[in-house]
Amino acid sequence: GTEVQSRSEQTQSVQESEAYVSIPSASSEASEPVEDADIAESGANILVAYFSATGNTENVARHLQTVLNAELYEIVAEEPYTSEDLDYNNESCRANQEQQDPDARPAIAGTLENPEEYDVVFLGYPIWWGGAPKILYTFLESYDFGDATIVPFCTSGSSGIGSSADDLQAFAENATWLEGQRFSAGASEEEVASWVEGLDLPMLSVSAEEPTAG
Numbered sequence: 001g002t003e004v005q006s007r008s009e010q011t012q013s014v015q016e017s018e019a020y021v022s023i024p025s026a027s028s029e030a031s032e033p034v035e036d037a038d039i040a041e042s043g044a045n046i047l048v049a050y051f052s053a054t055g056n057t058e059n060v061a062r063h064l065q066t067v068l069n070a071e072l073y074e075i076v077a078e079e080p081y082t083s084e085d086l087d088y089n090n091e092s093c094r095a096n097q098e099q100q101d102p103d104a105r106p107a108i109a110g111t112l113e114n115p116e117e118y119d120v121v122f123l124g125y126p127i128w129w130g131g132a133p134k135i136l137y138t139f140l141e142s143y144d145f146g147d148a149t150i151v152p153f154c155t156s157g158s159s160g161i162g163s164s165a166d167d168l169q170a171f172a173e174n175a176t177w178l179e180g181q182r183f184s185a186g187a188s189e190e191e192v193a194s195w196v197e198g199l200d201l202p203m204l205s206v207s208a209e210e211p212t213a214g
């Protein structure tokens, strides 16, 4: 059906963008510099880890992957969230119950390899009742990112990122946490790229300009 078709188109476009980013590094210092490639050539190991129940956060995560030439890791719930689970108008739906329960730690399927190898971890999630879904707590309790820099980002219907990221910091205390950023569901690659360019991430900055004399 059409869904299958659009999935394969998505896959193809991701592959194309990866190829696009890698071309400038392979073709020496010729021609116009590509902004994205400057970041890609920085040599920093960058992870984009995200949870997305309905695809909005995934959209932003994929833009980040393209812009940063990063590893992409989806935090997948062992028990997938159904639309019933996400029906927040129903007080007792699974998502609501988890958000209300300080001890809730929904299980994650699969494993992230070599978490310690990343210099920068972008951490993405949807806002659920003003906070991060509890599966983010599971994720941060499962892996030690050492002294990496963690950059939170989220999508929401309208809420800002609020204190959602502050609440996560206790689970990775040795990390340097940057201020997080909220995006709307359909955020564009340009929007994501311009946020990245403004971040305080010295390990990503590769100056294209020669230092001036004097």
Ligand SMILES: Cc1cc2nc3c(=O)[nH]c(=O)nc-3n(C[C@H](O)[C@H](O)[C@H](O)COP(=O)(O)O)c2cc1C
Pocket: 051, 052, 053, 054, 055, 056, 057, 058, 086, 087, 088, 095, 096, 125, 126, 127, 128, 129, 130, 131, 155, 156, 157, 158, 159, 160, 184, 185
């Ligand atoms: C249980 C639940 C609670 C939510 N709470 C909020 C909220 O407090 N504020 C808000 O703006 N949007 C809220 N939303 C909307 C989501 O944040 C928004 O749709 C988000 O982009 C979903 O991202 P995803 O597609 O990556 O899962 C909530 C959604 C769910 C399912």
